[in-house]
Amino acid sequence: MSGLPPYASPVQRSWYYGFRIICALIFFFLIFPIIVIIPLSFNSLPFFTFTKEMLAFDPAGYSLKNYEDFFTNSDWNNAVYNSFRIAPVATLLATGFGTLAAIGLSQSHVPFRGTIMAILISPMIVPLIISAAGMYFFYSRIGLQGTYWGVVLSHAALGTPFVIITVTATLVSFDKSLTRAAANLGADPVRTFFKVQMPLIMPGVVSGALFAFITSFDEVVVVLFVGSSGQKTLPWQMFTGLREQISPTILSVATLMVAFSIVLLTTLELLRRRSERLRGLSPG
Amino acid sequence: MTDIAASETGTTSEVLTTRDGVPLKRSLARALRREKMRALMLIAPLLLFILLAFVAPIADMLFRSVENNIVQNTLPNTVVALRDWNPNSGEIPGEPVFEALAGDLKIAVSQKTHTRLGSRLNYEQPGIASMFRKSGRKVKNLEEPPYREQFIEIHEGWGTVENWATIKQFSSKYTDGYFLSAIDRERTEQGIAEKPEKEQIYLFLFGRTFFLSVTITISCILLGYPIAFLLANLPLRSSNLLMIMVLLPFWTSLLVRTSAWKVLLQQQGVINDFLVWTGLVTDAGRLVMINNQTGTIIAMTHILLPFMILPLYSVMKTISPTYVRAAKSLGANDWTAFWKVYFPNTIPGIGAGSILCFILSIGFYITPELVGGTSGIFISNRIAYHISSSLNWGLGAALGVILLAIVMLFYWMYDKIVGIDNVKLG
Known part of the structure; x- marks a missing residue:
């Protein structure tokens, strides 16, 4: 694959290039929808396609109108505010509980490990609509439906599986003799945890937290059912916008969110490298 | 260590002990138990949280899919009176049932629960909602018993066996009716059958x-x-x-x-x-x-x-x-x-x-x-x-x-x- 041998037959040669073209097309399919909305969001006319002016790179075809609308419209501003009010708290809860549980699960003797793991991972597997329906029924019974804390708790529950998976993955390669060495040198368990274990598993914890954050930040089904108009988040606002009258402002929001996910992706990649370096693996 | 070494050299019947004289087996078991407890203590907060915030809602949904106490809660006396009535007899229930109904309905109207019951039963028997609404409006005008003819006069639906059969069928606390609907089936007099073709979705x-x-x-x-x-x-x-x-x-x-x-x-x-x-x-x-x-x-x-x-x-x-x-x-x-x-x-x-x-x-x-x-x-x-x-x-x-x-x-x-x-x- 990593190069065509000089003795390749014409069939092999055409297959080699044909395969690359197929792959290029699939990559195009993957990335094109995300890239294309970026220029479209600068359209000066309320259309969802490229106008003649845009294709001719005429400055008159471009404008920041959609962005202006996003930053001045109170609906969108409220939605951003709500998203940033809910996601960090949900992330904090999910990361705190999740990290503790992952440390517990990675001990060598855990009774009912399989069952516990299955229960803790289940929020990731159960279809969102079912979680949303169940939470709607149950949270209305206990008076949490339509409240800020109802949304935060449900999002925290949805985010924990990601924290458990990432932290457990980091703990698998954690050298247990380090904690034993710390204990041997007289450190109590709490000190050992914060001074030895925590710094080493930190990359896993942070990437788990990022997953939990993005889960909450991107979640719409559960918040639609559990939340009320006071907890209208950014995805909810986008969902209503897409379902009712689709306005070009959506494109500017989408572009900003793509930029946001690029930042997250970069952070995660840097963390992964750091984690590999800490573990003594060669950087990828 | 010396104890263990000593016991190793001793006879096999001697029990291995740790330094403080506790049998080694028990001491190890205790250490293991402590380790298990510590692991569980670390997991417990999240497990509790997930059970409350996630598993309980799912369980609630399971319960809702079979729960059916609306008829019993709204028309408690009617349900009791209906026990002796057999829908296969082809006749509508007798005066005692209507007497119970009049009492139940008056209470239901004062609590405004009769329309909810009507819309619930309407899923099973279309048309029954309007019967409850109309009767709810007129129940206060009812004169002295017998009630049977007066109810039928308010709405002829009270005179049909099907409506009564529906009420009786859904008067139990749990129902499989939702599940039957979910797989396009319904309960008829002949047992469970497919729904009419245009209702199968x-x-x-x-x-x-x-x-x-x-x-x-x-x-x-x-x-x-x-x-x-x-x-x-x-x-x-x-x-x-x-x-x-x-x-x-x-x-x-x-x-x-x-x-x-x-x-x-x-x-x-x-x-x-x-x-x-x-x-x-x-x-x-x-x-x-x-x-x-x-x-x-x-x-x-x-x-x-x-x-x-x-x-x-x-x-x-x-x-x-x-x-x-x-x-x-x-x-x-x-x-x-x-x-x-x-x-x-x-x-x-x-x-x-x-x-x-x-x-x-x-x-x-x-x-x-x-x-x-x-x-x-x-x-x-x-x-x-x-x-x-x-x-x-x-x-x-x-x-x-x-x-x-x-x-x-x-x-x-x-x-x-x-x-x-x-x-x-x-």
Whole structure:
């Protein structure tokens, strides 16, 4: 694959290039929808396609109108505010509980490990609509439906599986003799945890937290059912916008969110490298 | 240590002890127990939290799908009086039942619960809601007993055996009625039978959800396999770069990707404009690619593709290139070497990716709702409809339980094949 041998037959040669073209097309399919909305969001006319002016790179075809609308419209501003009010708290809860549980699960003797793991991972597997329906029924019974804390708790529950998976993955390669060495040198368990274990598993914890954050930040089904108009988040606002009258402002929001996910992706990649370096693996 | 050494030299009947004289076995057991307790203490907060915030709601949904105490709560005395009545007798119940009904209905009207009961029973017997509403308005005008004729005068529905049979049938505390509705069945005098053809929608919807999910999974395999193959076989530097093109969609908000497709696939959208420009389609013949199954399949394949590529890639990465080289040196041509040696090694990856894609796709709600129109919607959309619009919560819950059972079956398969501990992210 990593190069065509000089003795390749014409069939092999055409297959080699044909395969690359197929792959290029699939990559195009993957990335094109995300890239294309970026220029479209600068359209000066309320259309969802490229106008003649845009294709001719005429400055008159471009404008920041959609962005202006996003930053001045109170609906969108409220939605951003709500998203940033809910996601960090949900992330904090999910990361705190999740990290503790992952440390517990990675001990060598855990009774009912399989069952516990299955229960803790289940929020990731159960279809969102079912979680949303169940939470709607149950949270209305206990008076949490339509409240800020109802949304935060449900999002925290949805985010924990990601924290458990990432932290457990980091703990698998954690050298247990380090904690034993710390204990041997007289450190109590709490000190050992914060001074030895925590710094080493930190990359896993942070990437788990990022997953939990993005889960909450991107979640719409559960918040639609559990939340009320006071907890209208950014995805909810986008969902209503897409379902009712689709306005070009959506494109500017989408572009900003793509930029946001690029930042997250970069952070995660840097963390992964750091984690590999800490573990003594060669950087990828 | 010296004790143990001493006991080792002693007779075998002597029990090994630790320094403080506790038998070694017991001491080890205690240490193990303490370790287990510590592990459980660390897990307990999250387990408790998940049980309360997540498992309890699911259990509540299970309960709602069979719960049925509305008739008993609204018309308690009528239910008792109806016990002796046999719907197969062909006659409507006698005066005692109507007397109980008059009493119950007066209380229900004062608490305004009779319309709720009416709309609940209307799911089973269309028309019964108006009977309850009308009777509720007039119940205060009832004169002295006998009530039977007066009720029939208010609404002739009280004189039909079917309505009474429905009330009696749903007067028990639990019902399988929602589940029967969810699989297009109903209870008739002859037992459980299929609903009239034009009312059968749920089995069809389950079938369509299944069919579309399989189609999406297969498209993901077809598109994901070459990409994973390329990534696994390129030098690390270039494959890392290309990996970004897989991870960027994976990390981009679901709604962003759905709105991108909504914009692209429109009749006045970028793809149609491009096709018209190239002359492949005429301006009048613009393709309809949205608000139908095509839209759902395209958008969901795009959304789920990374979930196929990542497990496939991680499996392909572990396949040693020497296998294929060995096959070739033994005389296999490129195709045989791939098909007989490389491909069988990638089956676990295909299995893992397929189940993952299928599980995710079968419960999808957002994308079908936005780009699926009416022909591309999934069973999830129907569940959401019953919970937020038609307010038939029991039926919504029953459909949800069936969907959950299907997903759990596949989850169990996934756990058996891949192991839930081996799920990798990013």
